[in-house]
Amino acid sequence: xxxxxxxxxxxxxxxxxxxxAITAAVGIFYNKVLADPVTKPFFQGLDMEHQISKQIAFxxxxxGGPAEYQGRDxxxxxxxxxxxxxLGDVHFDAVVRHLExxxxxxxxxxxxxxxxxxxVEQTRxxxxxxxxxx
Numbered sequence: 531x532x533x534x535x536x537x538x539x540x541x542x543x544x545x546x547x548x549x550x551a552i553t554a555a556v557g558i559f560y561n562k563v564l565a566d567p568v569t570k571p572f573f574q575g576l577d578m579e580h581q582i583s584k585q586i587a588f589x590x591x592x593x594g595g596p597a598e599y600q601g602r603d604x605x606x607x608x609x610x611x612x613x614x615x616x617l618g619d620v621h622f623d624a625v626v627r628h629l630e631x632x633x634x635x636x637x638x639x640x641x642x643x644x645x646x647x648x649x650v651e652q653t654r655x656x657x658x659x660x661x662x663x664x
Contacts, residue, residue: 541593541594541595542593542594542642542645542646542649543590543593543594543595544594544595545642546593546638546642546646547638548595549586549590549595549596551636551638552586552589552590552593552595553586554636555589555629555632555633555636556582556585556586556589557582558632558635558636559585559628559629559632560573560578560581560582560585562628562631562632563624563625563628564578566624566628568620568621568624569621569624569625569628571615572611572615572617572621584601587600587601588601592649592653593646593649603656604653604656604657605656605657605659608657608658608659609659612658612659613659617657617658618658619654619658622654622657622658626647626650626651629646629647629650630643630647633646
């Protein structure tokens with residue numbers, strides 16, 4: 531029995547261009563984040579090569595691609611930054627702006643940019659350690 535995959539909708543990962551596109555986006559994105567005085571302090575002392583690698587794997591999984599991300603959940607990964615460094619909405623908003631400008635710079639179609647931003651926005655409460663009301 532054969533399975534017809536032609537009607538299967540491509541994942542966001544596939545529609546943005548897969549690993550190559552995500553790798554390009556993450557590199558440009560971190561250049562913007564590290565140049566911004568609002569976001570730069572949160573990356574001081576990090577091994578950025580490792581951070582970039584983790585971010586590529588995380589985004590791939592979050593967008594429906596390969597599940598290679600083995601890192602901590604978003605709440606745990608950012609808890610110390612929230613508690614000790616004051617990570618908050620202003621910083622999250624700056625990151626979102628940098629991601630949006632990166633995707634626009636890479637000529638991603640506006641509907642895909644919006645879909646990525648919606649997916650990112652859905653992580654806000656986890657990243658900022660807030661309770662999510664159901």
